[in-house]
Amino acid sequence: MRTPPGLTDLDAVLERATLGHTVAGASVCLIDSTTNCASVGLKRVGTAAPVDPHTLFPLGSVTKIVVATVACQLVAEGKLALDAPVASLVPELHTLGARGAAITARMLLSHTSGLADAWDGSASLTELLGTSHGAAAPAAPGEGFSYSNTGYVVLGQLIEKLTGLSWMEAAQRAILRPAGISSAVFTAPGGAATGHVLGDDGALVPGDLWPPVGPLFGPAGATMHATAVDTARLVLACATGRTQDGRELLPEWMVDEMLRLHAPIPGAPLHFRGWGLGWALPVAGPSRSVEHIGGTSAFIHVEANRGVALAVLTNFPEGWAFGEEVLREALGYHRPALPTGPGPAYADRYVGEYASPAFGVTVRAARDGRLLITSPLTGRETDLHHQEDDSFWADFGALETEVSFMDFDHGRAGRLHTALRMLRRVS
Numbered sequence: 001m002r003t004p005p006g007l008t009d010l011d012a013v014l015e016r017a018t019l020g021h022t023v024a025g026a027s028v029c030l031i032d033s034t035t036n037c038a039s040v041g042l043k044r045v046g047t048a049a050p051v052d053p054h055t056l057f058p059l060g061s062v063t064k065i066v067v068a069t070v071a072c073q074l075v076a077e078g079k080l081a082l083d084a085p086v087a088s089l090v091p092e093l094h095t096l097g098a099r100g101a102a103i104t105a106r107m108l109l110s111h112t113s114g115l116a117d118a119w120d121g122s123a124s125l126t127e128l129l130g131t132s133h134g135a136a137a138p139a140a141p142g143e144g145f146s147y148s149n150t151g152y153v154v155l156g157q158l159i160e161k162l163t164g165l166s167w168m169e170a171a172q173r174a175i176l177r178p179a180g181i182s183s184a185v186f187t188a189p190g191g192a193a194t195g196h197v198l199g200d201d202g203a204l205v206p207g208d209l210w211p212p213v214g215p216l217f218g219p220a221g222a223t224m225h226a227t228a229v230d231t232a233r234l235v236l237a238c239a240t241g242r243t244q245d246g247r248e249l250l251p252e253w254m255v256d257e258m259l260r261l262h263a264p265i266p267g268a269p270l271h272f273r274g275w276g277l278g279w280a281l282p283v284a285g286p287s288r289s290v291e292h293i294g295g296t297s298a299f300i301h302v303e304a305n306r307g308v309a310l311a312v313l314t315n316f317p318e319g320w321a322f323g324e325e326v327l328r329e330a331l332g333y334h335r336p337a338l339p340t341g342p343g344p345a346y347a348d349r350y351v352g353e354y355a356s357p358a359f360g361v362t363v364r365a366a367r368d369g370r371l372l373i374t375s376p377l378t379g380r381e382t383d384l385h386h387q388e389d390d391s392f393w394a395d396f397g398a399l400e401t402e403v404s405f406m407d408f409d410h411g412r413a414g415r416l417h418t419a420l421r422m423l424r425r426v427s
Helices: 009-020 060-076 091-096 105-109 125-132 149-163 167-176 215-220 228-240 252-259 319-331
Strands: 025-032 034-041 196-198 204-206 272-275 280-282 289-294 298-303 308-314 352-355 360-365 371-374 381-383 385-388 391-395 400-409 412-418 421-425
Touching: 009 025, 009 034, 009 319, 025 228, 025 319, 034 228, 060 105, 060 149, 060 167, 060 215, 060 228, 060 252, 060 289, 060 298, 091 125, 105 149, 125 149, 149 167, 149 215, 167 215, 167 228, 228 252, 228 298, 228 308, 289 319, 298 319, 308 319, 352 412, 360 412, 381 391
Parallel strands: none
Antiparallel strands: 025 034, 025 308, 196 204, 272 280, 280 289, 289 298, 298 308, 352 360, 352 421, 360 371, 371 381, 385 391, 391 400, 400 412, 412 421
């Protein structure tokens, strides 16, 4: 396909990616020896305001990469030990008893702290940690991976205690200003891209991409905005430990520690094989490739060895899937075939309700023998597709995810891992 006159190759990639998605607006930047940007669509449907390279988008959980890099700078400077308990610095953790006292920085960075994920109206860390008491905890500290916004709220407080600055000013001083990231702000600025959700008729309408929360959740991704070009430059600097002009942000040994596997995803993963320190490690791709998502609207991909970074920022719910399509088109990757297993032998092993403080799902057997699961995003049912053993996958539209069952007792699963979170059986 030839690029139409006046369009760059990245413009053509973006145009092709829109064909399979319901798109409001998107801004993309690819750094690969040169820096190329492209944009498509509107800041807000129903208006004439187009997205352009200067449009600010919410970064969501991509913010966690910045927080993780600041924390790892403190490790490299000898101010924070990865494997020492942090409750002496964040005393609110003592409200969890022995579990809170065992949590380390490595656990927080790799989502293995056992802190229950939450995204709610909590106004203080003590209130937020109340979601991790007793049976609500997804796992014991260090036991395994379960994505936790709560853990990054704790990391933000840890950074503030060690630096004497707000986590935002610490990020500006340690990462953003040295890397020349001038567009980043920590509020919802006027003129930024407006979020959209699918209406009842399937059309996009303005709405919150994720539930609004207070400033407590800033380090987990509640407030940070930036342009696509600054986002690409930012995540490339975080993944390589160096700014584009050669300034060192992290020593090489610390970069290596961030990019290696610390926490495997349970079961048979689809997209991410596990987590490093802050970074998601993709199932496929070149060595030292890392990624992250922001809700389901933002997607970043970095190849640290090659100096390649891709930032795809959108204002619609399918931004992650859209971003992966841009990645395949722009860098020539192939979508792996989704696995198909022989089907589960005993559906009753999996049927039931599973929940965490963040969301719940229901698994049931249809009359024709299919297993169905409700979407954590919409509550609608969709098929569970078998992979192998007790591992499945499900397509929730904006979210395509593995579904893995474990901890069987009397022939029934006690926990389920889906959408990066561990859920416990509640019925």
